[in-house]
Amino acid sequence: MKFSVTVTLKKDVLDPQGKVVQDTLQNLGMNNLKNIRQGKYFEIELNDTDQNKAEKKVDDMCKKLLANLIIEDYKVNKI
Amino acid sequence: MKFSVTVTLKKDVLDPQGKVVQDTLQNLGMNNLKNIRQGKYFEIELNDTDQNKAEKKVDDMCKKLLANLIIEDYKVNKI
Numbered sequence: 001m002k003f004s005v006t007v008t009l010k011k012d013v014l015d016p017q018g019k020v021v022q023d024t025l026q027n028l029g030m031n032n033l034k035n036i037r038q039g040k041y042f043e044i045e046l047n048d049t050d051q052n053k054a055e056k057k058v059d060d061m062c063k064k065l066l067a068n069l070i071i072e073d074y075k076v077n078k079i
Numbered sequence: 080m081k082f083s084v085t086v087t088l089k090k091d092v093l094d095p096q097g098k099v100v101q102d103t104l105q106n107l108g109m110n111n112l113k114n115i116r117q118g119k120y121f122e123i124e125l126n127d128t129d130q131n132k133a134e135k136k137v138d139d140m141c142k143k144l145l146a147n148l149i150i151e152d153y154k155v156n157k158i
Binding site: 004006008018021024030032033034035036037038039040041042045047048057061064065066 | 083085086087097100103104107109111112113114115116117118119120121122123124125126127136139140143144145
Protein backbone atom coordinates (compact mmCIF):
# COMPACT_ATOMS: atom_id res chain seq x y z
CA MET A 1 0.00 0.00 0.00
CA LYS A 2 1.48 3.30 -1.09
CA PHE A 3 0.88 6.81 0.20
CA SER A 4 2.14 10.23 -0.75
CA VAL A 5 2.73 12.84 1.92
CA THR A 6 3.25 16.52 1.22
CA VAL A 7 4.50 18.75 4.00
CA THR A 8 4.15 22.50 3.48
CA LEU A 9 4.88 25.52 5.61
CA LYS A 10 1.79 27.12 7.13
CA LYS A 11 0.44 30.12 5.27
CA ASP A 12 1.86 32.72 7.63
CA VAL A 13 5.33 31.23 7.94
CA LEU A 14 8.06 32.86 5.83
CA ASP A 15 9.51 30.60 3.13
CA PRO A 16 12.98 31.92 2.21
CA GLN A 17 13.74 28.86 0.08
CA GLY A 18 10.64 29.40 -2.03
CA LYS A 19 11.53 33.08 -2.32
CA VAL A 20 14.97 32.23 -3.71
CA VAL A 21 13.41 29.87 -6.26
CA GLN A 22 10.94 32.58 -7.24
CA ASP A 23 13.67 35.21 -7.67
CA THR A 24 15.80 32.81 -9.68
CA LEU A 25 12.92 31.98 -12.02
CA GLN A 26 12.26 35.68 -12.50
CA ASN A 27 15.94 36.20 -13.33
CA LEU A 28 15.61 33.40 -15.87
CA GLY A 29 12.97 35.50 -17.60
CA MET A 30 9.74 33.98 -16.25
CA ASN A 31 7.12 36.68 -15.79
CA ASN A 32 3.62 36.70 -14.26
CA LEU A 33 4.94 34.73 -11.32
CA LYS A 34 2.77 35.46 -8.30
CA ASN A 35 4.09 33.19 -5.59
CA ILE A 36 6.13 30.03 -5.05
CA ARG A 37 6.32 28.01 -1.89
CA GLN A 38 8.47 24.97 -1.38
CA GLY A 39 7.68 21.90 0.67
CA LYS A 40 8.69 18.31 1.21
CA TYR A 41 7.33 15.23 -0.48
CA PHE A 42 7.45 11.61 0.67
CA GLU A 43 6.35 8.38 -0.97
CA ILE A 44 5.73 5.79 1.70
CA GLU A 45 5.18 2.12 0.93
CA LEU A 46 3.79 -0.13 3.63
CA ASN A 47 3.32 -3.88 3.78
CA ASP A 48 -0.01 -3.51 5.60
CA THR A 49 -3.16 -4.57 3.79
CA ASP A 50 -5.71 -2.82 6.01
CA GLN A 51 -6.14 0.66 4.56
CA ASN A 52 -7.48 2.29 7.70
CA LYS A 53 -4.63 0.95 9.80
CA ALA A 54 -2.08 1.97 7.20
CA GLU A 55 -3.48 5.49 6.98
CA LYS A 56 -3.42 5.80 10.73
CA LYS A 57 0.22 4.70 10.69
CA VAL A 58 1.24 7.22 8.05
CA ASP A 59 -0.57 9.93 10.00
CA ASP A 60 1.45 8.90 13.04
CA MET A 61 4.71 9.12 11.05
CA CYS A 62 3.86 12.66 9.99
CA LYS A 63 3.15 13.72 13.55
CA LYS A 64 6.22 12.04 15.02
CA LEU A 65 8.87 12.80 12.40
CA LEU A 66 7.95 14.11 8.98
CA ALA A 67 6.19 17.36 9.84
CA ASN A 68 6.78 20.01 12.46
CA LEU A 69 3.19 20.80 13.34
CA ILE A 70 4.06 24.17 14.83
CA ILE A 71 5.04 25.61 11.47
CA GLU A 72 3.99 22.96 8.93
CA ASP A 73 0.85 21.32 7.59
CA TYR A 74 0.76 17.88 5.99
CA LYS A 75 -1.51 16.05 3.60
CA VAL A 76 -1.70 12.28 3.10
CA ASN A 77 -3.01 10.69 -0.10
CA LYS A 78 -3.29 7.08 -1.15
CA ILE A 79 -1.61 6.49 -4.52
CA MET B 80 -3.81 29.94 -11.40
CA LYS B 81 -2.11 27.52 -9.04
CA PHE B 82 -0.08 24.41 -9.76
CA SER B 83 1.63 21.82 -7.63
CA VAL B 84 4.89 20.28 -8.77
CA THR B 85 6.42 17.16 -7.25
CA VAL B 86 10.00 16.27 -8.12
CA THR B 87 11.12 12.74 -7.29
CA LEU B 88 14.31 10.80 -7.87
CA LYS B 89 14.08 8.28 -10.71
CA LYS B 90 13.41 4.71 -9.64
CA ASP B 91 16.99 3.51 -10.03
CA VAL B 92 18.66 6.44 -8.30
CA LEU B 93 19.73 5.87 -4.69
CA ASP B 94 17.88 8.01 -2.15
CA PRO B 95 20.03 8.24 1.00
CA GLN B 96 17.78 10.89 2.53
CA GLY B 97 14.73 8.64 2.20
CA LYS B 98 16.75 5.76 3.66
CA VAL B 99 17.60 7.81 6.75
CA VAL B 100 13.94 8.72 7.22
CA GLN B 101 13.01 5.05 6.85
CA ASP B 102 15.60 3.91 9.39
CA THR B 103 14.56 6.61 11.83
CA LEU B 104 10.90 5.62 11.58
CA GLN B 105 11.85 2.00 12.19
CA ASN B 106 13.83 3.04 15.25
CA LEU B 107 10.72 4.89 16.43
CA GLY B 108 8.93 1.54 16.39
CA MET B 109 7.11 1.67 13.04
CA ASN B 110 6.99 -1.77 11.48
CA ASN B 111 5.81 -3.09 8.11
CA LEU B 112 7.64 -0.24 6.41
CA LYS B 113 8.57 -1.31 2.91
CA ASN B 114 10.09 1.75 1.33
CA ILE B 115 10.28 5.53 1.68
CA ARG B 116 11.52 7.95 -0.92
CA GLN B 117 11.81 11.66 -0.45
CA GLY B 118 11.26 14.36 -3.04
CA LYS B 119 10.60 18.05 -3.42
CA TYR B 120 7.28 19.83 -3.59
CA PHE B 121 6.47 23.26 -5.00
CA GLU B 122 3.28 25.29 -5.08
CA ILE B 123 3.44 27.76 -7.94
CA GLU B 124 0.95 30.58 -8.37
CA LEU B 125 0.81 32.40 -11.70
CA ASN B 126 -1.05 35.51 -12.77
CA ASP B 127 -1.79 34.00 -16.20
CA THR B 128 -5.38 33.19 -17.07
CA ASP B 129 -4.77 30.90 -20.06
CA GLN B 130 -4.39 27.41 -18.59
CA ASN B 131 -2.46 25.94 -21.52
CA LYS B 132 0.05 28.76 -21.50
CA ALA B 133 0.41 28.55 -17.73
CA GLU B 134 0.97 24.79 -17.84
CA LYS B 135 3.58 25.23 -20.52
CA LYS B 136 5.32 27.82 -18.37
CA VAL B 137 5.38 25.60 -15.30
CA ASP B 138 6.73 22.76 -17.42
CA ASP B 139 9.46 25.11 -18.57
CA MET B 140 10.33 26.04 -14.98
CA CYS B 141 10.70 22.38 -14.10
CA LYS B 142 13.02 21.76 -17.01
CA LYS B 143 15.11 24.86 -16.43
CA LEU B 144 15.42 24.94 -12.66
CA LEU B 145 13.25 22.78 -10.45
CA ALA B 146 14.17 19.29 -11.66
CA ASN B 147 17.42 17.70 -12.76
CA LEU B 148 16.10 15.54 -15.57
CA ILE B 149 19.12 13.24 -15.51
CA ILE B 150 18.22 11.83 -12.12
CA GLU B 151 14.75 13.23 -11.39
CA ASP B 152 11.18 13.03 -12.69
CA TYR B 153 8.56 15.69 -12.17
CA LYS B 154 4.79 15.86 -12.16
CA VAL B 155 2.65 18.98 -12.59
CA ASN B 156 -0.94 19.21 -11.33
CA LYS B 157 -3.41 22.05 -11.37
CA ILE B 158 -4.80 22.72 -7.88
